[in-house]
Every structure is written in C-alpha cells, then in structure tokens.
Amino acid sequence: MKLCGLIGDPVEHSLSPVMQNAAFQHLGLDATYALWPTVAPEVSERIASLRSSNVLGANVTVPHKQLAMPECDDVSDTARLIGAVNTIINESGRLRGDNTDAYGFMASVKAAGLRDGRQATALVLGAGGAARAVIVGLQQLEFRRILLVNRTAGKARELADELGGGDVLAVDWESLDDSLPESTLIVNATSLGWHDGEMPISPEQVLLVSRDALVFDLTYRETDLLREAKSRGLSTVDGLEMLVRQGARSFSMWTGKEAPVDVMRRAVQAEQARRAGSR
Ligand code: NAP
Helix, strand or coil, X not given: CEEEEEEECCCCCCCHHHHHHHHHHHCCCCEEEEEEECCHHHHHHHHHHHHCCCEEEEEECCCCCCCCHHHCCEECHHHHHHCCCCEEEEECCEEEEECCHHXXXXXXXXXXXXXXXXXXXXXXXXXXXXXXXXXXXXXXXXXCEEEEECCCHHHHHHHHHHHCCCCEEECCXXXXXXXXXXXXXXXXXXXXXXXXXXXXXXHHHHCCCCCCCEEEECCCCCCHHHHHHHHCCCEEEEHHHHHHHHHHHHHHHHHCCCCCHHHHHHHHHHXXXXXXXXX
C-alpha cells in the first residue's frame, strides 16, 4: 500500500484525510492518507522519510509550510512566489515542493463564473499566508488591479511591494469605502469568520459592494459576511471549494490521475455535517 499524509501541527483537525481517502477509494487505488502530527524540530526528519518508495508524497500545513521549502530537492516557481510549500511529491526519492493553494483559489473563482480578470479589480482583505496565495492566483488570472487592505497596514504595504509589479496596491482601512464599489471580486483572507458575529467588514460596508461582484470567503463555512452578501443578492463562494480544489490538485500530482473532485467535495461536506451534528 502507498502512503500519503499531512505534516502539520499535532492539534490539526484537518478535513484532508477524509477527502483524499474518498478519492483513493473511488479510483480503487491501494493508497491511504494519514495525519502525521509533527512539531517544528521534527519537520526535517519527517520530510526526509518521504523519500521512501512506498510514499507518494505529503501535504504540509500551517505552521510548517515555510520550513518545508529548504527540505525539498526542487521547488516550483509558484511555491517560491507564495513563499510556502503545501505539497511534496516523491519522485523516485527526489522531493519536489509545490503549492496548490493559488490553483485551488483560481479554480474556485473560475467555477463561480469569473473567468477573466483582465478588466477587473479585486480587493483582498488580509495580508497573511493565505492572502499571498490569493494574490499569486489573482495575478495568474491577470486581474488588472489588486487592492490589499490589512489591520496591520505595514504588512499589506510590504506584501504589495514584494509581489506587486504595479498591479498590487495597499490601501488603508479608512479608504475601504471607496475601494468596495469598484471591486468585482472581494476576498476575505483574514482569520475573521470562524465564529458567529465576526466580520472583516461591516454590514453597512457590504451595502457598498457592487451588485455584480463575487464575494469569496476563505473560511470553510457560511460566514456572516457571506450571509450578508447573499441577503443582498450577491454571488458568493466559501473556502470549502478552495480546500477541495487545492486537495484535488495535490492528489493529481501524487497519482498522475485526474482527481474525482465531486467525490472529494461530497466527502468533506458529509464530514462537516457529521462534525456539526456531534457538537
Ligand atoms: P495568517 O497568516 O495568520 O493571517 C491572518 C490574517 O488575518 C492577517 O492578515 C491578520 O491581520 C488578519 N486578522 C486576524 N485577526 C484579525 C482581526 N481581529 N481583525 C482584522 N484582521 C485580522 O492566517 P492565514 O494562513 O493567512 O489564514 C487566513 C484565513 O484563511 C484562515 O481563516 C484560514 O483558515 C483560511 N484559509 C483557507 C484556505 C482554504 O483552502 N479555503 C487556505 C488557507 C487559509 P494582521 O496582519 O493585522 O494580524
């Protein structure tokens, strides 16, 4: 049997094993995906163990995505741009590091019907690790302008300087009301949304969003932001789709096979419902 797993924090409650194992089973592959809880000092040894011939590869999650990069023999351009490796592929003992988050974001945006960013402005709320992947994805979708706003304004400015070629611009929270109406895509990449009552922008600011905009929340649940946006008739996407699409891309990299995206989506939806029911 071939092995895959998630190298992450010991307290990780990841949905990845559920969706990856559903995909292996669906395609009748003799492989399994496990949680590999790892503390930072053990990351190097854990990644070295992926060279074994029975290992397909691994996912790496917060907080080890940066530590994983120097442990790989080759690192993709996308992973370098994002500054993090979330997928490692074992290629006959050589380890290739990649990052599928930007792809997962792009695939979800396209699935929601927004295919061409060339004339469009996107507004990203947040400037952490997820925002970096989102910006790289928006650049690959050729968005004309990418506006960044963050609680700690300096971090948004640094990120814009680092990733921008003039198309990425940091804006202040104070001028957010001007940026909302001109944005075709609004992305919540802050940590706000996991609990009821948390919103990265106020309900009044949701009223300023353009009628034809898509509101994308990276949180994998229906957040208050998405509920407000829906009640105004705006199109919305939650983070579950991005989670599934990035996982599907990792699956294809390990197996060389097309991932059964619908099977994977249904598996995580069922697991989420199960967890919600047992709370
Ligand atoms: P991170 O690196 O810790 O960044 C967190 C961001 O949220 C920072 O910009 C931070 O601003 C902002 N923030 C935190 N608390 C805030 C508050 N009270 N008010 C305003 N802003 C606040 O985290 P991350 O890895 O980027 O993850 C961000 C979110 O994306 C999480 O909810 C995560 O679960 C989700 N995510 C989803 C996917 C997916 O596949 N769907 C993938 C990756 C991440 P400061 O800089 O001011 O601290």
